[in-house]
Amino acid sequence: MANVATSGLIVHADDFGETEQITLGICECIDAGVVTSTSIMANMPATDFALSRARAIGERASFGVHLTLCEGRSLTAAPCMTDAAGFFVSKRQLFLRSVTGRLNESEVEAEVDAQVGRIAAGGVKISHLDGHKHLHQLPVVCSAVAKVARRRGIQRVRLAAMRSLAGYVSPSSAAREVLAIHAARVFRAAQLRSPQRLVDIGYCKAATSHPESWRALVARGGILEIFCHPGTELADQEKPGSCDRSGELQFLLSADLRRLLADGGSRLVNYWSI
Numbered sequence: 001m002a003n004v005a006t007s008g009l010i011v012h013a014d015d016f017g018e019t020e021q022i023t024l025g026i027c028e029c030i031d032a033g034v035v036t037s038t039s040i041m042a043n044m045p046a047t048d049f050a051l052s053r054a055r056a057i058g059e060r061a062s063f064g065v066h067l068t069l070c071e072g073r074s075l076t077a078a079p080c081m082t083d084a085a086g087f088f089v090s091k092r093q094l095f096l097r098s099v100t101g102r103l104n105e106s107e108v109e110a111e112v113d114a115q116v117g118r119i120a121a122g123g124v125k126i127s128h129l130d131g132h133k134h135l136h137q138l139p140v141v142c143s144a145v146a147k148v149a150r151r152r153g154i155q156r157v158r159l160a161a162m163r164s165l166a167g168y169v170s171p172s173s174a175a176r177e178v179l180a181i182h183a184a185r186v187f188r189a190a191q192l193r194s195p196q197r198l199v200d201i202g203y204c205k206a207a208t209s210h211p212e213s214w215r216a217l218v219a220r221g222g223i224l225e226i227f228c229h230p231g232t233e234l235a236d237q238e239k240p241g242s243c244d245r246s247g248e249l250q251f252l253l254s255a256d257l258r259r260l261l262a263d264g265g266s267r268l269v270n271y272w273s274i
Contacts, residue, residue, distance in 0.1 A: 008269035009218075009261065010195060010225040011252070012037040012158075014066055014132070017050030021235035025249045027053055029230050030061045034252050036270040039064035039130050040122075042115035043072045051122035062127035062270035064158075065119045067112055067136050067145065070094050075114040080104040091133050098138040109144035116152055127271035130158035134176050137183035146190035156274050157187050158225070159194035173200075193274045196222030201229075201248055208256045211263050218264035223274055228252060 013026040016038040023046055029035035038061055040050050054063050070091040074082050080103050082088055089097070097103050112129075120126060129149055130136060136145045137160060149157060161180035162173075187194060197220070204226060207214035218224065230252055231245030251257055261268070 005223065005267075005269050005273040007221055007267070008223050008273055009264070009266035010037050010223060010270055010273075011035050011268065012039070012130075012225055012227045012271075014039060014130070014227055014229055015041060015231075016054070016063075016066065017041040017047045018044045019231075019235060019239055020046045020049050021238055022046070022229075022231040022245065023050045023053055025231035025235055025245060027057070028232075029249065029252050030057055032253055033268075034257065035061065035228070035230070036268050037062040037064070037127070039066035039128070040119050040124065041066045041068050041072075041132065042118040043068055043075055047118070048122075051119070051124060054122070054124045062272050063119075063124050064128040064130055064156075064271060065116050065126055066130055066132055067115055068132040069108075069111070069135050069141065070133055074111055075118065076107070076111045078104075078107045078111045080107045081111065091135065094135060095138065098140055103138075103140040105140050105144055108141055109147055112141075112144050112148045113151070116148055116154070120152070126152070126154055128156035128158065128274075129154060134158075134160040134179070137176070137179040139179075139182060142183040142186045146186050146192060149192055150190050155191070155193055156271050157192045157194055158198065158227075159184055159187065160198050162197050162199055195225040195274060196220075198225045198227060201226055201251065204257060204260060205251060208260050211260065214260055214264050218266050223269065224266070 013035045015022050016026050017040045026038050070088050073086050159180055160176045228248050229243040230249035233246040235245045
């Protein structure tokens with residue numbers, strides 16, 4: 001386990017356990033030494049496969065729980081977040097229920113605890129909590145996350161904030177930044193620690209052509225988290241989505257990324273370093 005650091009770079013892969021092919025893509029990046037952290041989805045078909053892979057990887061990466069509240073079936077009875085068949089409602093529906101006061105905090109807390117409990121029972125030491133689609137920052141949800149983290153002895157949580165106008169590359173990234181303001185207060189009150197800034201791997205791709213922007217970002221200090229969604233080519237075929245997973249995998253393993261990281265002079269760390 002790493003010592004607490006005041007600066008460094010976490011390269012974090014989301015969606016460990018969503019499918020076997022996504023998990024294998026992330027494992028390839030961990031084996032290559034470029035991805036230092038990932039987080040496991042507790043309610044997916046490949047969760048058990050992911051838990052076995054996490055145990056094999058051991059301390060070569062930190063493992064969080066990728067709280068999933070908008071995809072798949074819930075682990076508990078949570079009608080405020082699910083349809084009649086027990087499947088989670090969409091990201092948009094969950095957002096609307098959150099901001100209109102239709103989420104029951106006790107139900108949300110029970111579901112979050114169940115997901116954390118499943119990963120812990122799988123023999124994984126949990127470094128932190130984060131959220132699929134960053135929904136752990138929603139009102140009510142962030143309070144439930146903070147309570148579960150404290151009860152479970154988890155001291156770290158992702159805060160999806162770049163703290164810069166340059167990070168607002170889309171309406172969703174701007175909304176994420178706004179939600180982080182309230183979530184930061186909730187997490188801070190619970191004495192949870194987070195990286196100072198979060199950027200998408202796309203930011204790094206763009207920075208390979210404009211390295212001065214990367215150097216300026218790193219020069220701000222603190223721990224910076226890059227989040228990504230690598231996977232194999234088969235992962236893209238099996239589950240097409242908004243991410244070009246095989247493209248991200250290729251970039252993460254590329255000389256371009258290694259040059260960029262070396263240019264910034266950042267030391268790779270993981271969530272245990274926060």
